[in-house]
Amino acid sequence: MARRENPEINAGSMADIAFLLLIFFLVTTTMNVDSGVSKKLSEKPPEDYVPPIIKEKNIFEVNINRNNELLVEGSRMDIDELKDAAIAFIDNGGGEGKIDEGEPTGPCNYCKGERSIKSSDHPNKAIISVQSDRGTEYGTYLKVQNELIRAYSDLRNMLSKERYGIPFPELEDSYKDDRANLELKKKVEDIKTSYPEIISDSEPTSSN
Amino acid sequence: MSKFRKKKKGMPAVNTASLPDIVFMLLFFFMVTTTMRETELKIDNPRLPNATEVKKLEHKSLVSTIYIGKSKDAKRHGTAYNRIQLNDKIATANDVPAFIINERSKVSEAEVPYMTTSIKADKESNVGTIIDIRLKLRDVNALKISYSASKAAE
Numbered sequence: 001m002a003r004r005e006n007p008e009i010n011a012g013s014m015a016d017i018a019f020l021l022l023i024f025f026l027v028t029t030t031m032n033v034d035s036g037v038s039k040k041l042s043e044k045p046p047e048d049y050v051p052p053i054i055k056e057k058n059i060f061e062v063n064i065n066r067n068n069e070l071l072v073e074g075s076r077m078d079i080d081e082l083k084d085a086a087i088a089f090i091d092n093g094g095g096e097g098k099i100d101e102g103e104p105t106g107p108c109n110y111c112k113g114e115r116s117i118k119s120s121d122h123p124n125k126a127i128i129s130v131q132s133d134r135g136t137e138y139g140t141y142l143k144v145q146n147e148l149i150r151a152y153s154d155l156r157n158m159l160s161k162e163r164y165g166i167p168f169p170e171l172e173d174s175y176k177d178d179r180a181n182l183e184l185k186k187k188v189e190d191i192k193t194s195y196p197e198i199i200s201d202s203e204p205t206s207s208n
Numbered sequence: 209m210s211k212f213r214k215k216k217k218g219m220p221a222v223n224t225a226s227l228p229d230i231v232f233m234l235l236f237f238f239m240v241t242t243t244m245r246e247t248e249l250k251i252d253n254p255r256l257p258n259a260t261e262v263k264k265l266e267h268k269s270l271v272s273t274i275y276i277g278k279s280k281d282a283k284r285h286g287t288a289y290n291r292i293q294l295n296d297k298i299a300t301a302n303d304v305p306a307f308i309i310n311e312r313s314k315v316s317e318a319e320v321p322y323m324t325t326s327i328k329a330d331k332e333s334n335v336g337t338i339i340d341i342r343l344k345l346r347d348v349n350a351l352k353i354s355y356s357a358s359k360a361a362e
Contacts, residue, residue: 005218018230022237034265036326036354044346064335134336138276139257141335142355146259153261204339 037146042200058120060089060128064144066135079143086128086151088113090195095121110159110194123155123195131202148199155195163190250293251277254330258360265354270322272311273356274304276329276337289333292341301340305348328356 045051062082063071070077072085093111096104108122120126128148132141153168160168164187171191175184254277265271275293279285291298294307312320325345329338345353 006220008220009222018226018233022233034268034271034326034356035262035359036265036356037259037261038263038324038352038354041342041346041351041353043349043351132335134334134339136335137331138329138333138335138338139331141338142257142259142331142357145355146261146357149261201339201342204335 037142037149039145039199054127055121057094057118058125058127060086060120060126062128062130062144062148064130064132064136064140066133068137068140070144079140079147082144082147083151083154086148087155089120089128090123090126090151091155092116092119092126093122094119097122098125110162112158124193124198126198128199129202130199132204134204136204145199149197152195152197156191159194160187160191163187248296249275250281250296250298251275251279251291252330253277254328254356255332256328256356256358257331259355259357260360262357262359263354265324265326267322270315270319271324271326271354272308273326273328274307274341276327276333276341278330289330290337292337301337301344304341304344308345308348308350322352323350324352324354325350326354326356 061071061073065071070079070082072082077085090113091111092113092115093108094113094115094117096107098105105122105124111123113119130141130144130148132144156168160166160171164171168191171184172188175181175188178184254275276289277291277293278287278289279291279298285291285298292300292304294303299307308325312323315323327338327341342353345351
């Protein structure tokens with residue numbers, strides 16, 4: 001069979017193929033963004049610092065042992081239940097709030113908890129104390145921290161929806177985009193002071 | 209025989225006009241996607257824990273990273289997940305203050321309060337190691353930290 005001279009290869013569709021590849025890669029690659037759970041450490045206390053006396057009922061104690069098991073307020077708990085337990089504790093509102101610059105904040109009028117006298121007085125008095133063992137796995141530790149932060153963000157979210165009609169992350173984002181807006185700033189501060197995030201890490205129980 | 213000769217003669221040149229386009233496209237693609245790693249990891253790439261409440265770290269230049277994980281050189285450092293890497297060598301918690309002060313000297317003074325320490329630790333490392341580092345960080349007043357985690361679906 002006689003073959004005729006080859007015609008020139010049509011390169012017109014090359015661009016289409018290239019774009020197809022480009023789009024494929026754009027969709028499939030995930031760009032590596034650094035993200036993490038942010039925390040602020042407390043400052044180093046002075047030598048003669050005497051810690052204030054805090055009522056037992058205002059402390060929510062979370063213990064993690066070296067086998068990564070949780071002990072919350074004296075009883076064992078699964079990590080899935082931790083968030084709800086923390087919310088119940090923070091949002092209890094059983095008494096008067098703390099005295100802020102000489103002005104008492106009064107009882108919590110936005111709390112939806114049980115108002116039991118055995119649990120926390122006010123969200124601004126409620127302290128969550130996490131104690132872990134030196135041998136605890138970091139993954140578990142961070143999971144616990146995450147659940148506790150989630151409890152706070154759920155509460156803030158609820159309050160923000162109730163007072164301003166939008167979820168808290170959206171409120172915060174709109175403030176971040178427009179830092180000069182004093183009204184937004186006031187709203188953000190209001191929510192944040194209503195539910196201040198008080199999570200303390202106590203010294204670990206040491207082993208080996 | 210004539211068949212072969214004909215083929216040789218009649219082969220048209222492939223049109224290479226669009227080749228630069230393709231090359232540029234690839235170039236741009238790699239430029240966008242690659243993140244430069246300044247330090248070589250002396251430990252196994254940490255398997256980050258998952259968390260839902262993660263925040264993005266802004267201002268890359270103000271972030272100093274501490275890696276914690278299993279050393280690649282098991283003979284020298286053992287197989288525990290508690291080796292600390294600062295810059296490009298394995299160190300101990302006692303070296304952390306010097307590391308932070310060194311990082312601070314790289315930025316202007318006004319920016320120092322915004323510096324964040326990102327802790328990239330393996331899930332299996334021990335809390336004890338983290339706490340040792342945290343105490344050292346508190347000593348040098350580096351109070352903003354971020355526990356590196358990958359975002360998990362709720």
